[in-house]
Amino acid sequence: MELIFAQVLTGLANAATLFLVASGLSLIFGVTRIVNFAHGSFYMLGAFIGYSLMQVLPGMFGFWFSVLLAGLAVGVIGVIVEICVLRPVYKAPELFQLVATFGVILVIQDLALLTWGAEDVLGPRAPGLKGIVRIFGEPVPKYDLAMIAITPFVLFGLWYLITKTRVGVLVRAATQDREMVGALGVNQAWLFTGVFFLGSAMAGLGGAIQLPKGGADLLMDFNILASIFVVVVIGGMGSLPGAYIAAVLISVLNVFGVSYLPSSTLVLMFVVMAVVLMVKPYGLLGREEVAGEHGQVGEPERPIKPAGPKVRLAVVVLLAALTLIPLFGSSFLSVLATDIIIFCLFAASLHFILGLGGLVSFGHAAFFGGGAYVAALMVSYANTPMELALLLAPLGAGLLAFIIGWVCMRLTGVYFAMLTLAFAQLLWSLVFQWDEFTGGDDGMVDIWPAKWLAGSTSYFYLTLILGVGGILFLRHVAHSPFGYALRASRDSSRQAEATGINTKRVQWLAFAFAGAMAGIAGGLFVFSKGSIFPTELEIARSFDALIVVFLGGVKTLSGAVVGGASLEYLKDQITRFEYWRITLGIIIIVVVILAPEGIVGTARKVGERLGWVREQEGLR
Amino acid sequence: MTNINMLKLNAVNSFYGKAHILNDISFSIEAGEVVSLLGRNGAGKTTTMKSIMQLVKPKDGTVHFLGKDITASPTHRVAKMGLGYVPEERRIFTDLTILENLEVGKQPARDGLIEWTIDILFDLFPNLKERRNNRGKELSGGEQQMLTIARTLMGNPKLLLLDEPSEGIAPVIVEQMAETILKLKKEGLPVLISEQNLHFARIVADRAIIIESGSRKFDGSFEELEAQPEIRDAYLSV
Numbered sequence: 001m002e003l004i005f006a007q008v009l010t011g012l013a014n015a016a017t018l019f020l021v022a023s024g025l026s027l028i029f030g031v032t033r034i035v036n037f038a039h040g041s042f043y044m045l046g047a048f049i050g051y052s053l054m055q056v057l058p059g060m061f062g063f064w065f066s067v068l069l070a071g072l073a074v075g076v077i078g079v080i081v082e083i084c085v086l087r088p089v090y091k092a093p094e095l096f097q098l099v100a101t102f103g104v105i106l107v108i109q110d111l112a113l114l115t116w117g118a119e120d121v122l123g124p125r126a127p128g129l130k131g132i133v134r135i136f137g138e139p140v141p142k143y144d145l146a147m148i149a150i151t152p153f154v155l156f157g158l159w160y161l162i163t164k165t166r167v168g169v170l171v172r173a174a175t176q177d178r179e180m181v182g183a184l185g186v187n188q189a190w191l192f193t194g195v196f197f198l199g200s201a202m203a204g205l206g207g208a209i210q211l212p213k214g215g216a217d218l219l220m221d222f223n224i225l226a227s228i229f230v231v232v233v234i235g236g237m238g239s240l241p242g243a244y245i246a247a248v249l250i251s252v253l254n255v256f257g258v259s260y261l262p263s264s265t266l267v268l269m270f271v272v273m274a275v276v277l278m279v280k281p282y283g284l285l286g287r288e289e290v291a292g293e294h295g296q297v298g299e300p301e302r303p304i305k306p307a308g309p310k311v312r313l314a315v316v317v318l319l320a321a322l323t324l325i326p327l328f329g330s331s332f333l334s335v336l337a338t339d340i341i342i343f344c345l346f347a348a349s350l351h352f353i354l355g356l357g358g359l360v361s362f363g364h365a366a367f368f369g370g371g372a373y374v375a376a377l378m379v380s381y382a383n384t385p386m387e388l389a390l391l392l393a394p395l396g397a398g399l400l401a402f403i404i405g406w407v408c409m410r411l412t413g414v415y416f417a418m419l420t421l422a423f424a425q426l427l428w429s430l431v432f433q434w435d436e437f438t439g440g441d442d443g444m445v446d447i448w449p450a451k452w453l454a455g456s457t458s459y460f461y462l463t464l465i466l467g468v469g470g471i472l473f474l475r476h477v478a479h480s481p482f483g484y485a486l487r488a489s490r491d492s493s494r495q496a497e498a499t500g501i502n503t504k505r506v507q508w509l510a511f512a513f514a515g516a517m518a519g520i521a522g523g524l525f526v527f528s529k530g531s532i533f534p535t536e537l538e539i540a541r542s543f544d545a546l547i548v549v550f551l552g553g554v555k556t557l558s559g560a561v562v563g564g565a566s567l568e569y570l571k572d573q574i575t576r577f578e579y580w581r582i583t584l585g586i587i588i589i590v591v592v593i594l595a596p597e598g599i600v601g602t603a604r605k606v607g608e609r610l611g612w613v614r615e616q617e618g619l620r
Numbered sequence: 621m622t623n624i625n626m627l628k629l630n631a632v633n634s635f636y637g638k639a640h641i642l643n644d645i646s647f648s649i650e651a652g653e654v655v656s657l658l659g660r661n662g663a664g665k666t667t668t669m670k671s672i673m674q675l676v677k678p679k680d681g682t683v684h685f686l687g688k689d690i691t692a693s694p695t696h697r698v699a700k701m702g703l704g705y706v707p708e709e710r711r712i713f714t715d716l717t718i719l720e721n722l723e724v725g726k727q728p729a730r731d732g733l734i735e736w737t738i739d740i741l742f743d744l745f746p747n748l749k750e751r752r753n754n755r756g757k758e759l760s761g762g763e764q765q766m767l768t769i770a771r772t773l774m775g776n777p778k779l780l781l782l783d784e785p786s787e788g789i790a791p792v793i794v795e796q797m798a799e800t801i802l803k804l805k806k807e808g809l810p811v812l813i814s815e816q817n818l819h820f821a822r823i824v825a826d827r828a829i830i831i832e833s834g835s836r837k838f839d840g841s842f843e844e845l846e847a848q849p850e851i852r853d854a855y856l857s858v
Binding site: 170175181184 | 697707714715723726
């Protein structure tokens, strides 16, 4: 009993940090509708800045002053990001901004590396709160008690600000209808900036205040990202009390998980999230989301058309050039081209569900990695020949997508995205922690292609046939009646229902189909590398595909392929630099700002203006 | 004071994408005047309102308010200058209470004009007073319409733009609405009111402007309109 009480206290103390950071994310999302992936980076910056300040400001006063200053400093950094990176893209289609925030993550990672070095930093102990207190005989750190005590005041302060002040009223009004708030004489741009300041400052505070418990390191941005997203989603996006309840729930469960089910710790959080969302689709205290109610849908889509003769000719020429690579290029080039084709197929499969289906998935890596693991497991445990394993990969991934899709289909918008993320993380943690079966962190090795395909040249041709075939098949389906039904469900689900389309079923099947196609890419990947590691299931992998689809152009069919090829090639080129992240991050941000319709979409607009491309009929 | 118009549109052209919605719209409103903007569905009334508020930026032509060119100014600045806008779709904040909705619209008092306070507005719209702590989504259509007018009046506007206030509400409320507009007129507040209902417009307005397919077809008094029944028949569905 005493132990349980002490564990609850530990959980509550951990919940403090989680709540501070997550409340900032929730606030920013609630008002601006921006899914800010860089929020974890703000948290990391808070920790490092707080650490540096604590080195110069002595004593108890210095410690707490450093925490506050770190919060303010990160708030200012958040404002800079909002003004320089996000303001130019507010008018872009829904969720496009998240690509920009991903660029910010990369930039901040390298800036932090430059400033504080690669070494982990041990946080200083808080002066005056160094010892422990015995509660029912169990030792509890004094600092834990301080954090438990502080959190409710922060919650109350934020709650008061949002519900009782004029600023809070304006913020809530802007959450619902920013244009109308502007028409009533409020400069909503600064309201957004203010919210970004507050939200970022909360992340910075969270980072600084946890220093005595956790220190600071360069991985903490991604490490906290999944947890705060889970907290915000479980609590209900935009709800502060919800975020607090969820933070406590997750943290306390985690403490018990560590003690009683140590191998389940990573999985637990996502199981809780999946269960909550299945029972309460909009989180514990969340509000139902109506797609497009925030006026962020953007311009109506132009209907996509089958490629004309010129484009077909270009594709044939490109394919011919590709088949010549092994004859004239180096084997290194063949390997690079193999990687690029695989990645393009993966991105094209995501585009199918995201662009054509209008369903934003944050967890598409589950099917890429899933397909790869199915193939690897079959080869390792059942000695399955490569040909059969390559067939089982899409089947396995498709089945997985079929099951996950069935659960996720009841949600829409950002909640759908979050639930897919949760399932992808669930799969990742399962693979990561089930060492005996999947090899855990060490991955699975020695999975080579059949003899007749050994060597980079022959495997390149296999990839070319299956990869390009897969991409063309995705295009073909987009122009089939099923593709029409899918696009109809995206553009006007009511109208589609009224014409007899079972929209949910069409979307569900499309999700499973996209998963299966990602599975082919995963299968090809595992045999090209000869190994597979859990990193292929990570959030970062899903984000790669998302970025590529958005950068290439969501509203164009070729966008995913062009974006995929560009990013994979770019990565190959610039990862040779020491500070490649900042380079890639800045490139991403610049592309987002200059080409808000993606590379292909913007290129087409420019072409139309110059008269190179025939204009399509305007919408009347 | 020299004789400047409250509001003056000069050859305004507005587009949605490539669709040309307003075609050389010109008219002006003088102090103390209530003007009705008449036309069928899709004639361009709402786009005219939005082009005045700069919610739709005119591609060509100018909008002057109190002698200042407001074309392409940010909407919030236009509102701050004293243009009060009541949108057709009402767009009240459904998650906010009536009192909070009014708070959003609040702006400082202006010299020489009456200052609209919550108490005065509750006298004008007694229904709102009873339900002041109810959320926007709990109100009836008529109550929402009153709230959206009250919310805009909280900004102490110098000129009020009312976009189809009588649409979609019960006849008894329409009558109340007419009385309210007449009260506002008595306070000396100029109003531009868009309407499909000629009968309603004639009760509240001094002058009629008729637009059809984005072009101005008539600008004059109701007596003049009466004298030209062919205009009424051609451009208004009676």
